[in-house]
Amino acid sequence: MTTKYTKDHEWVAVEGNVATCGITAYAAEQLGDVVFVELPNVGRIVSQGDEVAVVESVKAASDVYAPVSGEVVDTNEALADAPEGVNEGAETNGWFIKLKLTDPAELDALMDRAAYDSYLAGL
């Protein structure tokens, strides 16, 4: 399983042709306490960079972009009742959506962990 990161602080972990996506721990910390997560319907087709979810914290509401193109095959419904899951495990149990990849080549342009860490260090 490989995990990649975007400049907008989404992560995407790929297993076979399914990508699990969420926001990074850095993003969750910057947002502060998350109070609401709006997720897309299963079956929606998204292109890389599309607004795919909304995350709302005590500070602000932010759009979450699809890190890669694909079809939404699953969403983390637990976040509806327990949005704090994003703060507790942004890169584990706090995942947002699962996408069936349409263009795996898109992953190549994203950052790996080391590249993302150095990107964060430069912010």
Next chain:
Amino acid sequence: MAMNTVGRPTTPVAHDAAAPATFSGAKGLLQPTSLIFETGAIDRTGVDLPPVKGIKPRLGGLARTSSTGNPGLSEPEAVRHYVRLSQRNYAIDLGMFPLGSCTMKHNARLNEKMARLPGFADVHPLQPISTVQGALRVMDELSHWLMTLTGMQAVALSPKAGAHGELCGMLAIRAALDARGQAHRRRVLVPESAHGTNPATAVQCGFVVDEIKAAPDGRVDLSDLKTKLGDDVAGIMLTNPNTCGLFERDIRIIADLIHEAGGYFYCDGANFNAIAGAVRPGDLGVDAMHINLHKTFSTPHGGGGPGSGPTVLSAALAPFAPVPYVVKRADGSLDLIEHEADSDGEPFGRMVAFHGQMGMYTRALTYMLSHGADGIRQASEDAVLNANYVQACLKAHMSPAFEGVCMHEALFDDSWLDGTGVTTLDFAKAMIDEGYHPMTMYFPLVVHGAMLIEPTESESKASLDAFIATMTSLAQAAKSGDTARFTGAPHHAPVKRLDETRAARKPVLKWTPPAEISQIAAE
């Protein structure tokens, strides 16, 4: 010497540091309050009226048999309930209210006196037109003032708030585009420093929003604007002065660019108090702008009264102004155009059931007439002067977000709090302990930990100096490591720091009778 040994002692009594809890829950003369449903008894009545005779119920099986659930209080219980609540509230009548972008100015008592005249206060919206000529005259004169101050061709008085006025202006723009056969123009440009209501309004009207970046000086990035123009652009929504408290110097260029691209210019008038009487938005190329009577023209708000957001329109948009509006008949009498079919223009519809906030019209016109055009200009100039005085005096202790003079509000970021362990939120809570309503915080979003202070022209120099001294003292305390004073604040307010996270995650939106709660618990 005669010693009185039985009188009241006059020596000061030492106070313990921690106040003991009281049996009643009161804090001194500040009374505890419960919800109105928990005061008195449900379905009891506080007024005794004789039973009405000779009534034959004709509802049959439709007659209500269950309780209405209305609270039942005697008059003194009801009065005390609301007075107790009011004692927990903060108001411009109590002290300075430096909430940025809200223009919390003094609500002159003359406005209230005029609005309470029976000829204005007791009219009904369905009265015959011939009996409300005075009220129509108020609406007509107010319209004249608003159009003159803004240099615009028409005004829709009826919108009932700023955002409602935005909706009115954007619906007029949409109607104008549709009338030109350009319904494909659906993209609205909004700077990232805009009030949140701007993009929300655009979306509500069926437009899509395209964000324009802010330049490093806090103003619109012209080059970014130019790249976003196109033949699908419906218009731009811009606030001037903007939410950073800065005048958009390039506003004429922006207006020309948007007009050349075939779009319209909506200006958010929330910050009109900085320029009223000095600048006419119509001269800047604005096509539509709402005016918050409850900000610039001193009608009450913030828990004190309804808003009112008349929207002025340029010649291009004037034909699409909504009904109703006032017209003058040949005999000099005033009338209302209530239906689209009776209009000479092409009204896009109507915004409200009747005619808008009559009480606010009377108050705003009173403010205008008592100030005069020169007085309105002076009020704006004083508002700008006061904000710059605050900025200049606090500059040494806090960090202004942008260089140079500001308009009617002073904006600071939180870089001066770096390393103190105190956040903008903590600082705002400590202001409550000091008896001030906090400034606007964390807005605009383009400034980190923003603190937006709008003193308005209502504050005297003495009042501003007291505020500045308090802010300076707080700033020094934060920097000297007195963190607990901030992170635990407010220490002196009736309600301590609220758990905003829990309130947002697990909101309780409905009152549940105690009996039901115990019933649910038992199940």
